[in-house]
Amino acid sequence: LDRRQQARLVQACLGLTEAEASNALAKAIVQAGGVLGSDAVEAVTAEKKQIIRKSGLLEYYDNTELIDNVGGLDTLKEWLRKRVRAFTDEARTFGLPAPKGILLVGVQGCGKSLIARSVASMWRLPLLRLDAGRLFSSLVGSSEENLRQAIKTAESVAPAVLWVDEIEKGFSGVGSSNVSDAGTAARVFGGFITWLQEKQKPVFVVATANDISNLPPELVRKGRFDEIFFVDLPNAAERADIWRIHLAKRNRDPNQFDLTTLAMASEGLSGAEIEQAVIAGLYEAFDANRPLTMNDLLDVLNETVPLSTMMREELEALRAWARQRARNASTQR
Structure with missing residues (x-):
């Protein structure tokens, strides 16, 4: 060695x-x-x-996702790349503190959870997932104790990446906690954000959120996370990259397809919707006992109604919020 x-x-x-x-x-x-x-x-x-x-409070995920399997998000990837050696003694000697974490806010299906899984693989660290719902218990004081135990477990295996998916849902009852559950949710949430601010052990937190209207303001203030990134719908170049990734993942040669045409035809689609389009096209080809063709994919796209169309108002509100409070995960279009 x-x-x-x-x-x-x-x-x-x-x-x-x-x-x-x-x-x-x-x-x-x-x-x-x-x-x-x-x-x-x-x-x-x-x-x-x-x-x-x-x-029993945390889930362990095997690091199987590679950062190369994430299409686009070049600004976020570069931010993560610069911190590959952030938990080493070399970084401490240089005067760098260990990174605290990032909050990924954005459109559903655009790679937030995929980034959380791939960053652990990129940094070669254990990936732990915290499901906030598991913390809450019917016994008085048990929920707060569960949070302390989860934090203790995460810190015992540090350095590690702690993934909190859809954090706004896990702590959605904070605002009405005093009425609905005698303040339990508020106390658990308070304990969590205090730990975020004060933690000394090298546990890098990756939190994701889809609905900013349910994000408690205490969570997004400076000091909780190193950076808040906004993950928008992929642009044309990113969509071409996503098509290439998913075609290759399913043993198809991307060079046999016109990725530029596919990227233009899939405007408004998220990465998850593009993946489903590839799968739907494969089913069509499989049913007809022939290879996958461009027409299969284009026919599927013609029948697809993007989530961004159905939730246009929510998406515009999210972008307006992000312009003032978050950093774009992709190079500005």
């Missing part, structure tokens, strides 16, 4: 007991044929996976 790999391995072992770290490294040596190789980080991560599963 070179010096940088050694530092990464030491970081990966943080949060494990001596016995747990020893077992993980011994397993890595056996699997590598008697040498301690670069795969040792993955072995240590697997040990942490068992700890997460025992907690």
Whole structure:
């Protein structure tokens, strides 16, 4: 192992007991044929996976998504790339603090959750998902204790990425908490944002939100997150990139298709809708026992009503909000 790999391995072992770290490294040596190789980080991560599963409050996700499978969002990708070594001793010596996290706000189906999964793979860190609904319990004081236990578990396997999906739904009852649940939701939310502000352990939080009208204002003020990114509908170049990714993912040669025409024909579609168009086109070709053609995809697009058309007013309100409060995840169009 070179010096940088050694530092990464030491970081990966943080949060494990001596016995747990020893077992993980011994397993890595056996699997590598008697040498301690670069795969040792993955072995240590697997040990942490068992700890997460025992907690019951957090979900562990395998890092299978690659940042290259995310179409567009070049500004956000570059921001993340610059922080690949952010949790190393090298960064601390340079005077850099560990990054706190990001809030991704934007249109449904445009890659927010995909980014959360791919950043953990990019940084080679464990990915944990916090479902706020799991925190709440009927017993007095249990919800607050569940939050403390979830935070303790996340910090015990740090450095790690903590993904909080659709955070506005998880804490949607905060405004009426004093009436509806005797203040439980407000106390849990207060504990969470205080931890966001004050946390010392290297847990990088990736929170996503679709509905900004339900976002508590305390969550978006400066200091909670390093940056708030707005994820808009993909532009023409990004749509062509998304078509290329999903065609290649399903064993089709993107060079056999006119990606520019597909990008123009799919204006207003999200990345998720483009993926579904590819799948629908494949079903048409499969049913007819022939290869997938451009006409299959164009026919599907002609029958598709984009979510952006059905929710035009909400989308315009979201863009107006983001212009004043967030950074665009893509290069300005």
